Amino acid sequence: MDPLELAIGAAQSAGRLLRTHFGSALNVNALEAHDIKLELDVQSQALITGMILDQFPDHAIYGEEGLAGNQASPFHWILDPIDGTVNFFYGIPHFCISIALREKTEIILGVIYDPIRDEMWQVRKGEAAFMNGKPCAVSARATIPESILSVGFSKTKTTIDSGLPLFMDMVYRARKCRLMGSAALDMAYIASGRLDGYVEQSVSLWDVAAGILLIEAAGGSVKMQPHPELPDKFSIIATNGLIPL
Numbered sequence: 001m002d003p004l005e006l007a008i009g010a011a012q013s014a015g016r017l018l019r020t021h022f023g024s025a026l027n028v029n030a031l032e033a034h035d036i037k038l039e040l041d042v043q044s045q046a047l048i049t050g051m052i053l054d055q056f057p058d059h060a061i062y063g064e065e066g067l068a069g070n071q072a073s074p075f076h077w078i079l080d081p082i083d084g085t086v087n088f089f090y091g092i093p094h095f096c097i098s099i100a101l102r103e104k105t106e107i108i109l110g111v112i113y114d115p116i117r118d119e120m121w122q123v124r125k126g127e128a129a130f131m132n133g134k135p136c137a138v139s140a141r142a143t144i145p146e147s148i149l150s151v152g153f154s155k156t157k158t159t160i161d162s163g164l165p166l167f168m169d170m171v172y173r174a175r176k177c178r179l180m181g182s183a184a185l186d187m188a189y190i191a192s193g194r195l196d197g198y199v200e201q202s203v204s205l206w207d208v209a210a211g212i213l214l215i216e217a218a219g220g221s222v223k224m225q226p227h228p229e230l231p232d233k234f235s236i237i238a239t240n241g242l243i244p245l
């Protein structure tokens with residue numbers, strides 16, 4: 001089976017599961033000051049994992065809810081089963097499923113699916129990025145004063161403290177700053193020219209893997225640095241490739 005078609009099918013199946021439970025009572029696995037972990041995150045990842053390992057039993061799964069499959073495989077599926085879990089829990093219809101496939105060190109495909117708006121972003125390495133079958137492209141806005149920027153503060157006092165100075169600077173300079181709560185949708189919105197930039201001090205690969213390939217295919221740029229203190233965390237600056245962030 002074509003791995004991109006598989007990723008799209010898995011995102012649609014997980015999307016149906018999320019739509020079914022959206023707005024209903026949810027089992028909470030962990031409640032933290034700035035984060036919530038749902039049993040549905042685990043169910044969504046299990047559904048996607050089952051579909052992938054069914055077709056590619058020797059591949060590896062690297063997801064927000066854990067690892068599965070053959071971790072020695074050159075093929076790693078990078079999953080965020082609900083990106084924007086806190087939004088989901090509060091009934092805010094801004095969340096998605098993000099699936100990427102990495103071959104050795106290179107991301108070769110990505111899918112981001114918003115099951116409420118039924119918006120599916122897809123990209124294969126070396127090809128154009130699409131949203132619902134139409135090619136998508138970053139905006140042409142080139143200056144910060146005319147831009148809309150999204151900022152993420154992640155989940156801890158440390159990451160909030162490190163993100164605030166940047167936010168305080170940008171909120172005065174940009175036309176608008178938004179805190180949307182889903183890194184993957186922020187990236188997809190840049191690829192579709194809705195946002196011009198997104199910054200966050202501490203994200204996980206599963207939050208942004210599909211979005212990186214989408215933005216680059218849509219003409220934008222992504223800069224990522226390993227976080228100096230937090231393992232497997234990255235600071236990210238994603239833009240349309242024009243605004244000087």
Ligand code: LIP
Nearest residue numbers: 083084085152153154155182183
């Ligand atoms: C979320 C990210 C968001 C970040 C949140 C959280 P999750 O991912 O998309 O950018 O600010 O703290 O990490 O936890 O909903 O998958």
